[in-house]
Amino acid sequence: APVARAPYRLVPSEMKDLAEQLKELSDKGFIRPSSSP
Template sequence: ILCGEKKVRIPLEAQVTKQESKLKQLEDVSVIQDFLEVFTEELHGLPPPRQVEFCVDLIPSVAPVARTPYHLAPSKMKELSEQLKELSEKGFIRPSSSLWGAPVLFVKKKDGSF
């Protein structure tokens, strides 16, 4: 391998065949087939293929990291409640009982709001 170039050696006896790359269709994605109720009716298709594919390797039966929740000042707790209620009403979020989560961090804007 040379600085981003890939050398491939093919023995003379080998036959080289060209295989057209098939773009994935929605029907090819098992997750979509397994959880149809989660996906909208207007699912227009998959995004174009990326140069780099990312994946997260999950480790079965790993317990979440137990941490004490951050303490919030009453003003921030009130703002959190209001924002969660608004996002829930708009349908952007929904109640969850997941053991995995992320902390909330508020940053004040120039006008003093969060």
């Protein structure tokens, strides 16, 4: 069970980090809504 549970936990944690980085960049104006695919 732990083996199957480990990779599942890594995904949400990575997504959270990416979301935080994207939020910081967007707040600084590096990311424009129009540039998103």
